[in-house]
Amino acid sequence: MTRLLIAIWLASFWAVGACQAAPRRVALVVGASNYAHAATLAHTLDDARGVATALEHLGFEVDLVLDPDRAGLEGAVRRLGKRALGAEASLFYYSGHALEAGGANWIVPVGADVTSDLDLRFETLDLGAVLEQTKGSAQVSLVFLDACRDDPFKIRLTTTRDLTRGGLAQVNAAVGTYIAFATAPGMVAQDGSGVHSPFTGALLKHIETPGIEVRTLLSMVRRDVREATNGVQIPWDVSSLEGEFYFKPAKPDAISDQVAKTLQTPAPQIDADALFWDSVRNSKNPADINAYLAKFPNGVFAELARNRLAELRATPTVAPAAPLNAALAAALAISSPKETQKSHEELAASYSGAPSHKAIASYLPTGGTFRVTGRISGDEAEEDALEACQIYFGGPCALLAVDEAVREANGGSFPSLDMMRVRYVGIYDPSHIPSVKLALRQRSDVANYWQAPSPKAMAYHPAGNLFVVSAAPTQNAAEQRALADCNSDPARNGRDGPCYLYAVNNDVVLARRSKEPITPAAGPSAPPWRPTPPPIPEAAKPPPFPESLAAQLDKILSALPATARDNITKTYVAAGQHKALAYNVQSSGSWRATAWPTPSEAEDAALEGCEAYFAGACGLIAVDESVLATTDGTSAIHSMPRNRYAGIFDPEQIPGIMPAIRHRADVQSYAAAAGAKAAAYHPWGQIYLVTRAHSQNSAEADALAACNGDPARKGQGGPCYLYASADQVVLPKRLRLPLTQPVEETPGPSAPPKPVAVAAPPPPVAPAMLPGGPFGAFKNRLSAQLGSIAPGAPRPTLEAGADAYIGRNDAHKALAASPGAPWIIAPSIGATTVPEAQILALERCQFLSGQPCTLVATDITIFSPPADGKWPLRDMARLAYAGDFDPWQVPFTPFSVRDRRDVSGYILAPVPKAAALDVAGNIFVISGSRSQKEAEQQALASCGPACYLYAAGAAVIFPQRLKQARAIGNSLADVLSYAWANAEGAKTAEGFGNGRLHKAIVFLPESGRVFSWPGLPTMDMAEQLTLEACQIMYNSPCVTLAVDNRLVTGDPAGEQRRRMPRVDYQGEYRSAMVPLFNTPPNDLASYAGLPEPKAMAVRPLGPRLKTATGRTLAEAEGQALAACNEADSPFPCFLYAANRKVILPQRRTEAEP
Structure with missing residues (x-):
């Protein structure tokens, strides 16, 4: 078992494996320009080449793909997924056409010919497929999409599916993923008039700048793109990164080169003081002055240094309030022309004095404004202001200012932005709630609302307030109370308008803007709501969905009895989302797929299952609650590629199965399995696998038997088909019996009778029901076959083995025997499927005999030996x-x-x-x-x-094969090997033994990690500091294994742990209580004398301690963390103190907003 040994190498620190390969970075860069059926894009190839070159400069292994067709694009994405395994970072960049339909984003290869949205699955590539390829493969997954240009096929896509007229949909990022869009969701990016597009040009401008974290990089890109497009285009990002990522890390120290040189120059104390002060006295960088004070806190020039530091902090870094007031008042005069100049100036002055981060937006039709303050970042303030304004006024708003930056009017007006989260309709998800602070989004009742007991409801106010009611007597009561609590909120005291229902049970209904309960007082829970089209004349309103569906079924499936069509309608309407309904013309049959993650997946599943069941291509009738057939009762017929696939087994090519089945471990590992194997398939979306079988025929027969005998279907849904014979997919052959012929027994006077071939064994039967009874022909044949495998076994042993097998009444059973140990005959125990029975029997037999065994029988089928008479032996991997x-x-x-x-x-x-x-x-x-x-x-x-x-x-x-508890050794190597249950302890103990005195090594029982620190002044200090570092790093007290050459414990898992008081301390700052440092560094000694706001950060691996001051506490915390964290260290720094308060137990790695 692999264990992680974390060691420290810095000056006198001991290192294990210090020489390691540089972390890999991989990238796929795609540019698409010369489209066959869409407009050519001028800059995309230059964009891709420029990004590829920059990434190569930054150490990425780049795969540059230009003008790919769909096969080429898919192949490149698959290569990226394989290359990303174990990499530090993977990156996907795309410049070209893309569009959004049905809530999904589609990347358009150059050969795509999209005549309807039903073609998208076959002509374009879903962005989700790209994200799935890199999900979890690399430590960090980065995606940059300069692909939000105007939809190239929008004139032709006129079906009832949800299709935007431009731009891409918002995407949720998996953990460790960062996605950057060229513009906001639903908006269109410009191609630009220069060498590069505005987005890629800005990206290339900053990406190679040292010391810029990726999210800061996008902020800089966003600013440049806004300026270049006069605010029309605003780049967007979605992040779930759990740490920082730098394309080009900066040097660890923030002080100037001159100061660094001064620090390294030896000189007498008074000369060094004067020399250092002379080097920084005219610096405009506060870090340089702090560096002097840290080295000479009581130096000759210390007072002058503090005065200089105060002067630098007092220097304004933003525009004075008066220009902000004037600029904002001018913007308000444009957005709200009906208001007076005085009201504009008063509003501007009020905004100017509000705390950052802040933003103000305006609803242009009425001139109303809405502002938010106190947000974590300018980006969050901007988004929240636009969302709250849109909710409050009922329509998209325009952004006027973010913090001190006032937007410039474009052509005498400001662009309005339609915010995605305001229009969201679907299942409750806290991340989709608009304009609320992170703390509210993470509040227990909000974060866990989806699993709260029903009836329940949530009410919302644009000021960013949420009110939750659950377990109410009725649904109407839940909605009434949530709205009442919201409207009576004393914090607002009735100001800023009414509240709206946000959720009814788990369905989000904010887009309905309902100020009253949706569910009638005496009615049941409100059904999930979906947005309705604009009002139309009563005579032109379409009938309800059930009636529309029934009418289409009457046209399409007119050959069916009316009762059958009614049953199809009722069953489909009652089914859960997402769902789709398909039909086959030749058979007048229908096929539905329900409970799929997305509408497009439901659509594929219905078409694939329909084609597999009816042996012919099918058309779509409905997807979710949208009828897709045309007025003449027909629909486009689709022959599904995965149903026709006949290549090597690939889980991605199996039709109509859920993602959970496709990603199941046995499905993913089938291609790598050795020996005879087969797969069977049912159109209901089920796959049954058999590997390491007795023969190819038995593998195919067992797979079909397991599929046809599935108790969950109870024989419904028609027969199963052989999907794969060995590694070859044979589904198009539609085989219902094994493809491979069984091995014939060699005839002779002593040969036992041939087994009866059965495609699907019957259910388990009592011994008396077996052919000939328990002591009849079946027992004789089984005993004879056992004798041919183990000719040295006495006949009573063979008969006893046959009796034991016949007497078992498991759902399925199997019998294995060992040729080398003829007394070992092992039946399976407790199996519920044929493959499981075979595996259990072979494992028991091999363990008892000490050597691989062969299968003799499964259920009532007795196997025959191959033509050469040598029974195949199967080595069972789980035993090793x-x-x-x-x-x-x-x-x-x-x-x-x-x-x-x-x-x-x-x-x-x-x-x-x-x-x-x-x-x-x-x-x-x-x-x-x-x-x-x-x-x-x-x-x-x-x-x-x-x-x-x-x-x-x-x-x-x-x-x-231990039958008693393990013995405990008396050396560090023995203790580590005992704790880890392997032989790796000797190597670690040797490394520790070679470290300089004084030293200690400690152990974390839950994970088996060890932490060592050599080269300290005393044994007591070595043990104390090592335990402190381990507890800080892993947030759990640790156990001492050894100090110097003295072994402390022999059984660390049961040893008492030591909580370190200095790690748990939370009081006023005292230098003596700072862990990791018994000889205080300068920053620690000088911290008490620093002016507030100030902060201190520590890192247990290094160790490292840094202090900083700032204009605000958040700024001080951020600077302390930035100074503490080094680009070459994978381990984080933690905030130790904020002003005079010790906060280390909070384990914060980011500044407080």
């Missing part, structure tokens, strides 16, 4: 598994045991812990014992005499 505990790696155990709570949750159980396993598939778990040895003893005692120790801590040790 020795990694971290994984329920799916436990041998002998049926699914029901692996799903048991103590087994599935073992890896998270408290230490000390252990697990024992017997050959019948019973596993016994012990956790939270007093010591590791006691946990192992208790697990074995619970299991019985025929048991083996399966896991010690998190490590699987089953291959060692």
Whole structure:
């Protein structure tokens, strides 16, 4: 089991594996210009080439793809996914046409010919596929899309699907992902008139600048693009990064080169003081003055330095208030021409005095304004102001100012922006709530609203307030009370207009702008609401969806009885989202797909399932609550590519299966499985896999049997089809029986009868129902076959094995035997499927015999030997598994045991812990014992005499075949090997032994991590500082393993942990209470004398301590963290103090907003 050894290398610090390869960065850069069926784009190829060159300068391995067709684009994206595995960063850049339809973003290759939105899945590439390829592969995943140009096919796309007229939809970023759009969601980007587009030109201007974090980079790009386009285009980003990313890290120190040189110059004390002060006295950088004060807090020029520092802080860095007031008043005169100049000036003065970050927006039709203040950033203030303004006034607003920057009118007016979150309609998601602060979004009742008990409702006010009611007597009561609580909010005291319903149960209804309950007082819960089209004359209103669907079914499926069509309508209307309904013309049949993640996935599933079931291409009738057929009752027929696919097995090519099945471990690993294997498929979206089978014929037969015998379907939905024979996909052949012929037995006087070939074995039967009864022909044949495998076995042994197998009444069963140990005949125990029965029997047999076994029978099928008479032996991998505990790696155990709570949750159980396993598939778990040895003893005692120790801590040790608890050693190497349950302890102990005195090594029991710190003045200090660093780093007290050459404990999992008082301290700042430093550095000694606002940050790995002052506490915290964090260190700094208050236990790695 791999364990992480974190060591410190800095001056006197010991390092393990200091020489490591530089982290990899990979990128795919795509430019699309010369479109066959859309307008050519002038700058996209130059954009792509420029970005590729810049990324190569920054250390990326770049794959540059120009003018790709769909196959080329998809292939490049797949290559990126493989290259991204284990990389520090992966990046996808695209410059070209893209569009949004059905809530998804589609990248358009140069050969795309899109005549309707139904073509999108086959002609373009879903951005989600790109994000899926890189999700979790690299530490950081970056996406830059200069692709929001005007929709190239909008004239032709006129179906009822949700299609925007330009721009892209907002995207949710997975953890570790950063996405940058050339413009805001729903808006159109410009191609520009220069060498590059406005977005890419700004990106190239800043991307190679040292020390710019990626989110700061986008802020700079956003500013440049706004200026270049007169505010028409505003780049947008979505981030779920959990740390910082720099394309080109800056040098760690922020002081000037001259000051750095002075710090390194030895001189007598008074000369050094004067020399240092002379080097910084005229500097305009506060960091230089702070550097002097840190080195000479009581120096000759200290008072002058503090005065100079105060002078620098007093220097205004933003425009004076008067120009801001005048500029904003001028902007208000344009946006609100009906108001007086005096009112403009008063409003501008009020805004000027409000706290940052702030923004003000205007609803141009009436001239009304709405402002927000006190936001974390200018970007957040801008977004919140536009959202709140749109909600308050009922229409998109224009941005007038953000902080002190007043927007310039373009052509005498300001552009209005339609905000996506205001129009959001769907399932409740806190991230979609508009114009609320992060603290409110994370409030318990808001964050957990989706799982609160119904009836429930949420009310919203544009001032950014939310009111939640759950578990109400009725749905109407929940809505009434939420609105009442909101409208009576004492903080507003009735000001700023009414509240609106935000959610009814888990459906977001804000776009409806309802100020009253939606659900009638005596009615049931309100159904999910969807936005309605603008009012139209009563005579022209379309009928309700059920009636529209029924009318189309009458036209399309007229051959069906009316009762059948009514049943199709009722069933589909009642089904859950997202859903789709397809039909087959030749058979007059229909096929529905329900409960899919997105409408497009439901659409594909319906068409693919329909084609697989009816053996012919199908058309769409409806997607969700939209009828798609035309007035003549026809719809375009689609032959689905995945139904026709006949290549090598690829999970992405399996038609009509849910993402959870496609990404299932056995599906993903099927192609790599060795031996005979097969897959069976049912149009309901089910796939059944058999690997390492006795023969290819048996693999195919077992897969089909498992599929046809699935109890969940109970025979409904028609037969199953062979999907793959070995690695070759054969679904287009529509085979309902094995493709590979069974191996014939060699005839002879002593040969047993041939088995009866069955495609699907019957359900389990009692022994008396077997052919010939338990002592009849079946037993004789089985005994004879066992004798041919193990000719040295006595006949009573063979008959006993046959009797034991016949007597089992499991849902499915299998029998395995060992040629080399003829007395070992092992049936499976507790299996519910054919493949599971075979695996359990082979594992039991191999464990008991010590060598691979062969399958003899499954259910009532007796296998025959190959033509050469040599039975195939199968080596079972799970018996040799020795990694971290994984329920799916436990041998002998049926699914029901692996799903048991103590087994599935073992890896998270408290230490000390252990697990024992017997050959019948019973596993016994012990956790939270007093010591590791006691946990192992208790697990074995619970299991019985025929048991083996399966896991010690998190490590699987089953291959060692231990029947008693492990012995504890008396050296550091022994203790580490005991704690980690492997042989890696010797190497770590040797590295620690070579470190300089005085030193300590400590241990975190939950994860097995160790932390070492050598080269300290005393043994006590070594132990104290190492325990402090470990507790800060991992937020948990640690255990001392050794100090110098003295072993402290032999069983660290059961040892008492030591909480370090200086790490837990939260009082007034005292230098003696700062952990990690018993010899205070200058920053620590001088912190008490620094003027407020001030902050201190520490890093346990280094160790490192930095202080800073600022105009605000947030600025001081940010500067302290920036100075503490080094680009070459993967470990974070934590804020230790804010002004005089110690805040280390809060574990903050970012400044307070």
